[in-house]
Amino acid sequence: MSDKQDTFEPELRRDPLTGIWVVIANRSGRPSGETEREKVLPASACPFCPLKEKTTPPEIYAIRPGGGEPDSPGWTLRVVPNKFRAFDAGLPLKRQGMGMYDYMTACGAHEVIIETPDHEAQIRSMPREQVGLILDTYRLRLDDLRKDPRFRHVIIFQNYRVVAGASLPHPHSQVIATPVVPKLVKDKLTTAREHFQERERCIFCDIVAQETYDGRRIVSQNDTFVALVPFAARFPYEVNIFPKRHQHDFTLMTEEEKWGLVDILQDSLQRYYALLGDHESGWNVPYNMVMGTAPNLLPRPGRPDYWGTIEYDYHWHIELIPRLTKMAGFEWGTGFYINVVLPERAASDLAHALEPAPESQPVA
Numbered sequence: 478m479s480d481k482q483d484t485f486e487p488e489l490r491r492d493p494l495t496g497i498w499v500v501i502a503n504r505s506g507r508p509s510g511e512t513e514r515e516k517v518l519p520a521s522a523c524p525f526c527p528l529k530e531k532t533t534p535p536e537i538y539a540i541r542p543g544g545g546e547p548d549s550p551g552w553t554l555r556v557v558p559n560k561f562r563a564f565d566a567g568l569p570l571k572r573q574g575m576g577m578y579d580y581m582t583a584c585g586a587h588e589v590i591i592e593t594p595d596h597e598a599q600i601r602s603m604p605r606e607q608v609g610l611i612l613d614t615y616r617l618r619l620d621d622l623r624k625d626p627r628f629r630h631v632i633i634f635q636n637y638r639v640v641a642g643a644s645l646p647h648p649h650s651q652v653i654a655t656p657v658v659p660k661l662v663k664d665k666l667t668t669a670r671e672h673f674q675e676r677e678r679c680i681f682c683d684i685v686a687q688e689t690y691d692g693r694r695i696v697s698q699n700d701t702f703v704a705l706v707p708f709a710a711r712f713p714y715e716v717n718i719f720p721k722r723h724q725h726d727f728t729l730m731t732e733e734e735k736w737g738l739v740d741i742l743q744d745s746l747q748r749y750y751a752l753l754g755d756h757e758s759g760w761n762v763p764y765n766m767v768m769g770t771a772p773n774l775l776p777r778p779g780r781p782d783y784w785g786t787i788e789y790d791y792h793w794h795i796e797l798i799p800r801l802t803k804m805a806g807f808e809w810g811t812g813f814y815i816n817v818v819l820p821e822r823a824a825s826d827l828a829h830a831l832e833p834a835p836e837s838q839p840v841a
């Protein structure tokens with residue numbers, strides 16, 4: 478394993494959770510952030526801004542401190558169905574074989590959490606209380622969607638800025654409930670279960686313990702959470718955030734842990750901004766945030782014990798991925814990733830990103 482910070486031999490690293498091999502290769506030095514300049518939708522044309530409530534599908538949930546009718550102004554956060562949804566709760570769940578293929582209806586839910594009325598806001602600089610409300614809403618939507626036994630998994634993610642997949646710049650998260658557990662998630666769950674069956678330990682707790690002991694890939698930590706660059710990071714400056722206390726599900730967070738998460742999330746995004754953001758426009762680097770939590774644990778017909786040990790073997794976490802590089806043929810064709818920044822270097826850059834620049838010495 479290479480330990481040098483600037484130039485290094487290409488390496489193959491296998492992620493213990495997914496089994497995915499990653500090529501760590503210093504091909505072009507630090508990525509220049511050569512992402513396309515996106516067209517920015519002004520607030521006047523934004524359907525998520527206040528006074529445009531009727532342009533979204535009718536709201537599912539909202540916080541209106543002063544009260545008021547649904548789909549009227551005065552809200553601090555709204556949840557609405559995605560107008561262009563990939564999954565639809567109205568579709569009946571139908572599983573069917575078609576020759577060698579399995580067919581299924583896209584029965585599910587696809588919701589948008591409009592995180593704030595402020596078109597220009599960013600998580601990194603929002604009031605702490607507002608980020609707390611967003612996390613409360615994540616929990617609420619998870620609890621609600623899991624009551625539907627057709628939904629096997631719920632994923633919550635955020636695409637910040639257009640190039641990361643968001644079609645609107647107004648700060649929002651998306652919630653998608655699917656009728657199957659997605660492959661990548663299932664692979665992780667299976668690996669975690671096997672690790673537990675062999676060792677009676679949580680693989681995520683093991684990773685956090687080893688990384689804390691090693692220290693080279695730790696970005697920051699507080700009493701309840703730790704942010705680190707994964708050993709086999711697929712992307713430059715990828716960061717994973719783990720609760721320090723073992724817990725398989727996001728909804729199990731205590732109030733104290735919730736504020737710990739708010740802090741480390743804002744801190745991580747401030748580090749991205751300091752290191753990779755556009756300081757002229759005030760924009761952060763485009764990024765994806767994905768929250769990986771336990772699947773829906775409602776018993777399945779015929780498979781009552783399917784997730785029998787999940788309480789002990791799985792550990793929810795958040796992935797932050799800055800969009801600095803593009804996937805190309807090699808990645809798509811092989812499942813390999815090429816990461817041009819050594820994970821230890823990325824962690825060290827992020828760990829020092831918020832330190833004031835050293836004062837320049839006067840020349841004698």
Ligand SMILES: [Zn+2]
Pocket residue numbers: 520523524525526595596647
């Ligand atoms: Zn807006």
Ligand SMILES: [Zn+2]
Pocket residue numbers: 679680681682683722723724791792
């Ligand atoms: Zn754990």
